[in-house]
Amino acid sequence: MNLISPLLSPERILIDVDANTRSRVFEQVGQLFAAHTGLDATSVVESLTVREALGSTGLGQGFALPHARVKGLRQPLAAFMRLSLPIPFDSPDGKPVSELLVLLVPEQATEAHLQLLADAAQMFGDRRFRDHLRNQNDAASVCQAFADWPAIAA
């Protein structure tokens, strides 16, 4: 078990998303959270964009970890998106990104929330996990892959 898996649910996992820029992806993320959690799409997009302006959340090998602070949110939430084609993301390895784990944390962020990000970054630093995740082609199995880490890597 890990810290990320409990924050995900199949309805917040989208596969084969068509979006050709970072801002288009964020718009879709905003809509996804608005539809399933009632959060305000605009403020999600704004906060994601502010974070991205500080430095790319691209991790390399096609993965990114965009995150935002959201007013009124009590518990952290995650969503996962896979793009049908990778997009430019200014990642450390220069490679375009197609797999995105989006994390929303309460506005009053704490050290625990930073730990969530560190945990997610560690997950994506594990090649076996990356390879395994890329092979999961529906929401339920993506969700399961997250639930299985780190066991899947052992």
Add this chain to the structure above:
Amino acid sequence: MSLRTISPSQKAGILAEALPYVRGFHGKTFVIKYGGNAMTDPTLKAAFAGDIALLRLVGMNPVVVHGGGPQINELLDTMGVDAVFRRGMRVTDEQTMKVVEMVLGELNQEIVGLINQHGGKAVGLNGQDGHFIHARKMLLPPDEGETEAMGPGLVGDIERIDADLINILSARGYIPVIMPIGVGPDGEPYNLNSDLVAGKLAETLGAEKLLLLTNTRGVLDREGRLLDCITAADIERLCQDGTIHGGMLPKLEAALHAVRHGVRSAYVVDGRVPNALLLEVLTNEGVGTTILPDDAPHFLADSRRFLEPISNEMGDS
């Protein structure tokens, strides 16, 4: 898997998937250190030449630096000359230097020819051409019992590299293929370490990536497990604790130099895998070890900044 077993539409899909990478790296410079099996096995040689030509034809600027150590040893052996090494450096007298220049020149022309056969326009160079690699005599600290520093002969350290000649060639669509020979202040040629030439060249050219082909899976930890992504600071630690030794040392020294001087990433690539270069550049995962600058990803530091102001307020309340 053979390409013959996949359907035309799958092939088209594979090509379409390369587009974002081609687009992202268009016009970017890659310095590639060529050596090991990839330079001796005929199938791997052809695949390498094809990869280089392809990268160039889709708009990237590959620059090749090659070594030739094993081939030099082989010829010296045939001639009945013993190869002598001093602290890992080939002791190079004038006779040895002639052999070094001859073997490197021959290898250089072979690589140029192969790339050209695959549709590239390769140009062979050594550091004397246009005086573009400046070298100075290498001096090693005295061994026990010796009183003064001794050089391993005509072995040089890289003083600096002028980017001009390479930039002109790249801008006009040529693929520079460089052998590791530099020129001293009096015009004398020096034998250089090709990994270090590649690292310095990557810095000088402001390369996007430095790719070092090897005969290993990549950088391995003490238990022999592949480290797929490490930082410059990790390299220093692994070298200090002796995990990394031998021929991997100059490669990692070159990678360390490159990523600490503006090159975005460096790779130790398993050159025994056919099309290893294409895998590394045009897909999300390559074969080998990725080396990133210190503190990379800067991700967590940036996130800490992003989350900070309000956590401070919490602390105050």
